[in-house]
Structures are given as C-alpha cells and as structure tokens.
Amino acid sequence: MNAVTTPAKPAASGVQRIADMLRLVEETVAVTRRVVRCGEAVYQVGQPFGCFYIINSGFFKTVSLSAEGREQVIGLHFRGDWLGLDGISAGHYGGDAVAIDTGEVWAVRYDALLQAALRAPALLTALHEAMSRELVRDHDSLLSLCTLPADARVAGFLRYWADALEQRGLRTDQITLHMTRAEIGNYLGMTLESVSRALSRLARGDVIRFIEKGRRDIHIPKVEALTRFIQHMASPVQAAALH
Template identity: 45%
Template sequence: MGKDSIVERASWLLESSGDSAYITSPEGTIEYVNPAFEAMSGFGELEAIGRTPAIVKSGVQSDAFYRDMWSTLHAGHEFHGVLVNRRRDGSLFHEEKTIRPLFDEAGRIAHYLSCGRNVSERLELQDLLQHQATHDALTGLPNRLLFTDRLERAIAQAERTGESFTVAMVDLDGFKAINDRHGHAAGDEALKDMAQRLTGCVREADTVARWGGDEFALLLRDAGDTDRVMSAIVEAGRQPSASSDRALRLSLGACRFPEGGRSAESLLQTADGAMYQAKRDGGDRYRWAMREHEAPVVVKPTAGEAAAIDALRLLEGKVPMFSRRLRAGDTLYRAGDKFRDLHILRFGLCKLMSVTAEGHEELSSMVFKGDWLGFDGLADGRHGCSAVAADTGEVWTVRYDALILAGVRNPALLGAMHAAMARQSAREREAVVTMHSLPADGRVAAFLCRWADDLDHCGMRNDHITLPTTRAEIGGHVGLRLESVSRAMAALERGRLIRFASGNRRNIEIPDLPALRRYVREASASAR
C-alpha cells in the first residue's frame, strides 16, 4: 500500500484492536483502516483508502463543531469527543473518538491517528435512565422534578425579560369513583387519557406534567391566551372516557407570574389554592387565583404622573396591585374578553381598538400616561374593545372586585375611580364632537393637536411625534377614508403646519403648535 514507516508501525499495532481506527495524511486522506473500522462503518478497506473521513459524516453535528476539532488538531493537540456518524447503509451510530497528531522527526504533523468505539448503546441507556428519572412512568409526561426545573427556568427568564406566564393545577373530579367502580386499571387508563387530552390543548412551548395521583401541573408560556386554553381543557374533560361510562370532569386553578408569586413554591401554592376554589364552586370549571391574599405590592409613582397620583396614593397598601411591562404591539386585553381588572397606564401609549359590524378593528381612542383602562368592561362584564400598547410602557393593574371591596371601607377609592371615568368620558365626548364637525384637514389637525396636548399634559415632548398608529386607524377614528387622511396630511405639510422627519411618514414634526391650534379653531368656525 506504500505506507511509510509511521503508518506501518501504527497499523501493525491496530490490526487486531477492537477499537475502530484509521490513519490519514495531514490533508485528511485516509491511508489505512483496520478491520474494526470496516465492521463498524460498513466501508471496506478499498472503499475507504484514498477518501476522507467525510464518508462517515452524518451531518447531524454543526460545521462549528468540526471547525473546533480541526483547530485543535492543527495546533498539535489531541481531540476527544463523541461524533454522530453514519454507516454505509445509512444508519447512525455514536462514536467516542480520540484523534491525535503523529509527528515526523522534524516535529511536523505527518499523519493523524483516529481511534473510536461505538457507544450508542451506552448513550441510549443513559437517555433511558434520564427519561425515567424525569418522566412519569404511567403517562409519559414530565414528572414533578422536571416540571419544577422548567418552572424555575421560566421564572429566571421572565425576571430578565419582563415577560409573563401562567402556572395551573388540574385535579380530576370524582376520580376515586372510577377506581372504586371499575378498578385501578381503569383508573390508570383514565389518567393516560387525561394526559393526552391536556397535551392536545396546549402549545408546543407549554409543559404538561403529572404532579401526583390525579393531579396535573401546567406551565403556559404565553399568558395572553390562557383563558382560551383553560376553557378548552375544561371542555376536553367533559368528554366521556374510553375506560368508563363517565366524563373526566376536572377542576383547574391558575395564576400568573409575577402576581401569583415570584418563586416556584409560591406560584404552585397560589395555583393550587385557586384549583381548590374551583372544586368548592362545584368543579368542572377553572378559576384564576384571587389576589387579596397576597401582600400588597408597594407602587411608588414617579414625578410627572399627576393624572394618576391621587388614585395611586389611595390604592397603595389597601388594594393588591402588580405592574406589567408593555412592548409595542402587546395586547392588554381583547374585545370580548371577560372583564376582571382595571389598569392605570404608568407610562407609554395605548390604543383602544373597537370592532366594527363587519368585524374590522378601528381606532377608538388613544390612552396616555395617567389614564385608566378597562372601564369599557363594566357595562356587561366583557370588554368592548381591545387595548394594544402603541409604545414601550408599563401599567399598574388592580382587580376590580378587590377595588370594590376596599371601596366599601374607603369610599374615596371609588370616588377616585369615578372621577377618572368622568374625566376620560368628557374628554372623549369633546374630541368626538369637535372632530366630526370639521372638514378632513381640520379633523386630522385636531387629532394631532389633541395628541400633542396629551403628550404635553404628561410631561412628554410634543413637537416631534412618532405616529403609534396607521393612517387607516386614524381615518377610522376621525371618520375618514385612508386616502382622505393622506390628502389631509399632505395639505397640512404644504401649509407648513407639519413636516415629515427623516423620510418616515410616521415621524411628524409640529414646528408651531399654536399655529396648528389656530388652524383647527378657524376650520371649526368655518364649519359653523
């Protein structure tokens, strides 16, 4: 084969070795393979020699893995690792491998010697043992240990990002009757059936675990849609079980991070308490944890929040509150959602979007720092519009029933809320009356003036505005078509009342706000 002395000496030692081995040139061309390599890979000697080790490369490991490997070898060091390789027949195997450089008399790398052994069975056994340690043997779901680990990771991530998530506990109603009537085998089948139903109701990012007995635990990573998920879970429990003649009705309790607690233990205890409340209420339902049992969060208003400060002083220490960070596009609540909370906008901007008869969303109003959100849900117990963050912000949230309870003891609390309702309602009525009596140019100018005035009232810069909403949404708000809004803005630009900054049609400068106000007044006078 024309092997040099290094290859000849090494091959003589490797010929009877039980470990797979081959020798390559410095460029990676295979010059020798031993019988164990042929047996493990399926490639014969004549097929392998003259080619590179890429013949067994599976593609499972990244290019970065191989770059690191070759960097180690080119530096003259040994490489140790586990590679996922592919046999000649296409099947995969795990090879625990050592590759070492072989040097000539001048100290240059003359060859590479690769030795390895198949560790697939060992790794499979390790995976099996790991799975058994972290999963429930009956249902195959994550067990309490793995669930708690994922919950703690979720808490750590949420602390960094400000995101929220939901923890829920599920208990089967009347499970003992299934065991008593049909036996423990039927009970086991019912638990496996429920595990499948729960898994089918959640998303891939969520976790369903068997907590113990007939209890399950849920970690729902997207807290914005959990009412729909929990309703689906309750409905799934109402379907008859294949293992008995009765449905697997269930009770479910839930809480959100961080208001339900900031540790895994406190979140689970809070959700468990809500679950038992669902049972006390008759079962076959879900309940959110009430926040009255929590220690009130001390919320200190910052300077400049004059519109909310009186209410916050009254609320602080008397009604449990929690804060939530908002990013542009976050939905605080949706039209049709069950009314539960009131919110005070600490900073930022929110859009209130109503739904037309045709099912389209249109801008109802803008909500600024210090304003309350959620009043639209008081009438019939469900929100009539959606609240969407238009910019980065933060809200303080208070449970409405907790506010009413506290108001019985301190009527000034309800007085502050009613005053806020009246102030915002009057502002909306005035804006509607003013805008809809104006021509198109005046309506758009009035919208911009009102927005600038609200920004000024909140202590924010109002001479350079970034539109947090589209022209179509502005049109829906002031009763104009999209084309009419665009023409009106072009007319205001020609009149030098506004200008567009940086070529972005949503960045608007108002060089002379008094002049824009005069324009609105003159348009109003002309309309009359």
C-alpha cells in the same frame, strides 16, 4: 422609555395629578404589574370583566368591533389612563385594548378596588374621574367627527396627542405617532389617503414639519397654530387657503 422628563416648565398640575393618582393606587390596593409589548393586547373583546388596567407607561389604543366585523379605533390612551372601564356594565370588555408601543399596565381587580375604597375613599374619586374623563374625551371625539372636515380632524388629532404629552410632562414640540396612516384614518373616520393628504397640506402650510427621514415623527412649531387651523376650517367661511 417614556420616562417623565423634568423640564424647566413642568406643566406640573397634570404630571403631579397623574403621579399622585398612581401612587395612591399603588399604596392602597393590590396591583399586578404587566409589561405589554407593542402590538400585544391588554384584553380582548368578550373576555370576562374583572380588572381595570391603569397605564403606567406606553401608548395604547382601544378598538371596537361590530357584529359584522367593522373595526373602529375608539380611543388613544396614555400614562394615568384607565383601560377596561366599559366592561363594568356588560360583564365583559367592549373591545380590544392594544399596545401601540411597549408599556406597562397595572391590573386592579374591580372588587378589590371597591373593598379598598372603604379605607381609602380617594380611590373611588380616582375611578370616577377616570371614567368621567373618558366620557368627556368621547364626547369631544363625537364633536370633532361630526362637525369638522377631514383636514381639521387630523389637526385636532395632532393637538390632542400634543396635549396628552404635555399633561404628562413630555416634550410636545416633537412627537412620534405610534400609528400608521391607516390607524389614524380609522380613528378619525377617514381613509389613509385622506390622512396623508391632510398631513401634506398641514406641512405645506407650515403648521407642522416632518422630521427628516421618517414620516412618523412630526415637529409642531406652535400648538396654537393647529388650533387656529381648526378654527379656520370650522368657520362657515372656509377660504380655500393652503393649497
């Protein structure tokens, strides 16, 4: 499952970088492998921080919970991503990390990593890059949420997912969303109905296509068409196309 295929054009840089990072971690610090089934939590909000969880396979979401019970999908995570980074400062995890498809994570103790980093400084770089990448990604989410209309946010979500798959050497023309419309809507700050309408409009405009017999599998003829769609919606002149 989620095995890295080796296509003709391997988008090598991303795949290689991630594989190298995982090998480095494996060889320099003690890791505890753990299979997480779809729907199970890697950790939960409030639980004392101690480990990072590096994703070896599968798809995960991180969820924040406000004091009053508002729930928010904060991020989506793939092979090579580190989970639990927000736990360092507070001493406990800031939300739940949940598998949205069965996968495997490697638990790495923070103190063990710092120890190991004395012998293998590259470990530190790997940690810092993981944290920095999450910052960049969060900032991107903020930007999309604040500046794009609903339809474009859905398009951006699909493009993000496709990009993530491509960087990991997986096929990107046909993708399976491991999330319900409600989850996607929560992640994008809109209702499930709006997600459904946006997907319908994207399909009507032939930017995406639904694979027969299932609305979770989506065919993306050209990823750049998504980008054009987003730019089109973002421009001040929002012509009422695709109706």
